[in-house]
Amino acid sequence: MPLRLSTSAVDFESRFAGLLAMKREVSEEVNDVVRAIGQDVAQRGDAALIEYTAKFDKLILTPATLRVTEGQIDAAVAACDRATLDALGLASDRIRAYHARQKPRDDRFTDALGVELGYRWTAIEAVGLYVPGGTAAYPSSVLMNAVPAKVAGCPRVVMVVPAPGGTLNPLVLAAARLAGVDEVYRVGGAQAVFALAHGTETIRPVAKIMGPGNAYVAAAKRQVFGRVGIDMIAGPSEVLVIADGTANPDWIAADLLAQAEHDTAAQSLLITDDQGLAEAVEAAVERQLATLPRAEIAGASWRDYGAIIEVGTIDEAVPLADRLAAEHLEIITADAEGLAARIRNAGAIFLGGHTPEAIGDYVGGSNHVLPTARSARFSSGLGVxxxxxxxxxxxxxxxxxxxLGPAAIAxxxxxxxxAHARSVSIRLNLGDSA
Amino acid sequence: MPLRLSTSAVDFESRFAGLLAMKREVSEEVNDVVRAIGQDVAQRGDAALIEYTAKFDKLILTPATLRVTEGQIDAAVAACDRATLDALGLASDRIRAYHARQKPRDDRFTDALGVELGYRWTAIEAVGLYVPGGTAAYPSSVLMNAVPAKVAGCPRVVMVVPAPGGTLNPLVLAAARLAGVDEVYRVGGAQAVFALAHGTETIRPVAKIMGPGNAYVAAAKRQVFGRVGIDMIAGPSEVLVIADGTANPDWIAADLLAQAEHDTAAQSLLITDDQGLAEAVEAAVERQLATLPRAEIAGASWRDYGAIIEVGTIDEAVPLADRLAAEHLEIITADAEGLAARIRNAGAIFLGGHTPEAIGDYVGGSNHVLPTARSARFSSGLGVxxxxxxxxxxxxxxxxxxxLGPAAIAxxxxxxxxAHARSVSIRLNLGDSA
Known part of the structure; x- marks a missing residue:
């Protein structure tokens, strides 16, 4: 059973605070193991990388086979299902178009004193993209990271992806090709992160490392932070649906389960002012769970972290949504736009009943890498x-x-x-003679 | 003696790599101490905050005296030297004008399919600004953090500043007033960071914490990261001057020393194609050091971390500057603009002989909080x-x-x-009936 809360209950505030404070992540203590891998890769380069890959991925590589060749990518693309490739192409085009509009403008101006000021944006020269292997190898995530990198103008986008037993997901390689990834290496885990940060004989270092990974990858990213930049450390995914009596309960149930199927630690929340809807959604979730391939995962997420919050009026959803600061916020109400305009904290907002969050995951065009665990209060989704x-x-x-000099001296x-003052006064004493 | 390198020397590459790898920071291991403070403040709130303030700052506070009152700020402002206040006012106005141009635009558009897309920027609701006490209490840093926060539209900007023995720098309070800081608390150290992150009975929590501090403050910021946002962890400051024979060696020496006086771990570098200039600068540094109040600090920095790099042609400076990715880059050459345009990595660029870096520290208008330790390769200075x-x-x-649905389903x-696929197909099967 998911949590059922009501703003009319006397204990609402403490129960809602409990929901906010809920810890969904068990952070494994892997720092020491990861630190040793890092030192080894920093010192021994390719040799260490190859040894860890043999150990963890059961894959024997040489410096010459670390990199996935263009021919191998060609073959992977050729092996992909045509319809899926087309869908990936559509996604890639739409992501590119959306992100192209995010390219920032430089500024240069001369103020009333004649001082020339401004700023200039430049692309990061080399970025690394971590792509998980196995079941979590999502081609859509490759697009969401690599397309903005190329829109930004990064000259060198390097992807690492583990190939356990030698297997790579052809769609992941196809996505890399579509996005314009420059180099692909079949390595993963903490060792791949350290290879990107320190460089090896075969892999030149990058300046920033992006992309999701398991606890080892996350720990490695934290450890190399400073030497290189990193993106956020993503937590379990979450959705908040705000709906009124106009919404279709079956659709909402499907959306809650789409979030829940990601991970047993995912969180699906509904806020509604309609008790009938709340009950219908709860029943629909149970019904739809029965026929879901990942029912075990989705069911555990819904039971352990799901919640339905009843509010007296839909306006009461606004401050609750701001406190929850959800990664994904669906608003399915009579005036979705009006409600959205009043909410400050959300990673992405999906407006109206015909915008399931899954559209945003794949083909909407906006980025699906979004701030989790209430961090939408202070951070943004991935972008150019x-x-x-x-x-x-x-x-x-x-x-x-x-x-300006006298004020700087003061x-x-x-x-x-x-010495700060003198660096100005020495020039003023000399006037403009130099 | 600072390091002397020349690109014409056979061992240049290894010596330059040594310069890049130079570690200037000794990171104290304070994590355990800081963690205990954090748990205490999270659990006991004001009481813990007050106890640590008594212990570390020798200042006895009560919940009622934690906050610096408006009347106390008035009195501090009244006690300030008029000329310095005016200088601070000029700085504040110029920083505001520069940053106002950084305000990002929202985007909203409808694509060819009729999909409505876009993004919206919102200010972070509450930000905390850490201001160091004692000798490092810099009013200019208050402006550099708080003015952009207010330009961004943050409704609540909270400043914490330790008052060792009860003393606060009046100019720091004046800067807070000028910048529009909403609340000031006379607490500092790790305990103040945890108070901002967790909230206490008196201090409501914030969503992001900015500002420099000592090793304890930096460790506390790392520990609260995730619960709240943080800015970068700043390292020792640095300047790189690229100069040719047209430059005035006395001015360059003054600029190198302005950087060096910050901290014995600061770094001042010169790249020049003119051997005569290199020698004149080195001599001028020694001469100017003799009359500098902070000669001990500046001298140690220059001896231990300073370097002069001679290049065959000024063009050779470009790739070196990109690898150094200096926080501050002064270009004092015949064609400063042309050279600047070819450099990718720098926190801030100061063009021509009449733009000493100290102008940017105070009254230029651009932000003086800039990426250190080569992080300009992947990050930016503070901004809106x-x-x-x-x-x-x-x-x-x-x-x-x-x-779009079929591609998302695929x-x-x-x-x-x-379940992702179903959240789309369930709507398509029902068509637009809902």
Missing amino acids: LDFMKRTSLLKCGPEQLRA LGEAEGLA | LDFMKRTSLLKCGPEQLRA LGEAEGLA
Whole structure:
């Protein structure tokens, strides 16, 4: 049974706070193991990478076979089902079009004093993309990471993907090809993250590492952070559906289960002002679970972390949604737009009954890498900006330095930084003679 | 003596690699101490915060005196030197004007299929700003953090600043007033970071914590990361000057020392194609050091981490600068703009001889919180975007779902996520009947 809460209950606030504080992740203590792998890969490069791959992936590689060749990618693409390839192509095109609009503009201007100011965006030179192997090898995730990287203009996008027993998902390679990934290596785990961060004889280092992975991969990313950039460490996925009596309970149930099938730690929540809908959704979830291939996972997620919250009026959903700060927020109400406009915290909002979250996962065009575990309060989904960085620009001539210099000297002196002050005054004393 | 390198030397590459790999930070192992403080503050709130403040800052507080009152800020402002206040006001106005141009635009569009897409930026609801006490209490840093937060539209900007023995820097309070900080608390250290992250009876929690601090503060920020957002963990400051024979060696020496006076671990580097300039700068540094109040700090920094790199042509500076990815890059050459355009990695670029980095520290308008330790390869200086987050928006009607649905179903099935596929197909089977 999922949790049932009602804002009209006297204990609502404490029960809702309990829901917010619910820990869905068991963080394995793998730091020491991972640290040893990191030191080894940093010191011995390819040799260490190859040894760990033999040990963990049961795959014997040589420096020459670390990289997946263009010919091997060609063969993988040729082996893919045509309809699925077309769907992947549609997804790729739509993701590219959506993200192209995110490309930031540079700024350059001259102020009233004649000071030239501005900033300039540049793409990160080399980014690494971690792609999990096995059952979690999602071609859609390859697109969601690699397409924005290429839209940003990253010259070198490097993908690592473990090939347990030698097997790679052809669709993952097809997605890499579609997205324009420059290099693919058949390695995974913490060792692949360290190879990207430190570089080996075969794999040149990158400046930032993106993409999801298991506890070992996440620990490795945390450990290399600083040496390279990393994206967020993603937690279990979640959806919040806000619905009123106009919504179709079967559709909502399907959406709650689509989230729940990801992971037993996923979370599916419904807020509604309609008690009849709440009951109909709960019944529909049970009915649909019966015929779901991943019923065991989805059922556990729904039982352990699912919740239905009844509110007196749909307006009461707004502050609750802001506190939950869901990764995915579906709004299926008479005035979905109006409600959405009042909500501050959400990774992505899906408006109306005909926008199931799965559209956003695949072919909507927006990014499906979104902030989890309430981090939408302070962070954003993946986008083009994550593959770029901004350099500020400042240029004074002699006149501008005369105008601004005295204030800089005053502040330098007030902060006890005499050399700061002198770096200005030495120029002012010399005037514009240089 | 600073390091002297020349690209013409046979061992240049290995010596330059050594410079890049140079570790300037000794990371103290304070994690366990800090973790205990965190648990205590999370559990006991104000009481713990007050106890740690008594212990570390020798200051006895009560819940009623944790907060610095408006009257106390008024009195501090009244006690400030007029000229310094004016300088701070100029800085504040210029920082506001520069950052106002960084405010991102929302996007909303309808594609050829009729799908409505877009994204929306919102300010983070509550941000905390850590301000160090004592000698490192820099009013300019208050402006650099708080002004962009207010430009972003954060409704609640909370500042914590330790008051050892009860003393607060009046200019820090004046800067808080100018920037529009909403609440100021006289607490610091790891305990203040945990108070911001968890909240106490007196201090409501924030969603993101910014600002520099000592090893304890940095460890606390790392520990609360995830529960709240944090900014970068700043390392020792650094400057790279690229100069040719047109540059004034005394000015360059002053700039190198302005960086070096921050910290014995600061780093000042010069790349030049002019051997005469290299020698003149080295001599000028020694001369200027003699009369510098912070000569001991600046001298140690210059001796231990400073370097002068001679290149055959100024073009050779470009790849070296990209590898160094300096926090501050001054370009003082005949064609500074042309050279700047070819450099990818730098936190901020200061163009021409009349733009000492200290102008950017105080009154240029651009932000002085910039990526250190080569992280300009993958990250940006502080800006308005750091105080906002993006929510993506997606809206399909029945027709759009019919157009996109089959591809989503194909990809859901290819990824083994049947409930994803069903959340689309259940709607298509029902058509637009709902």
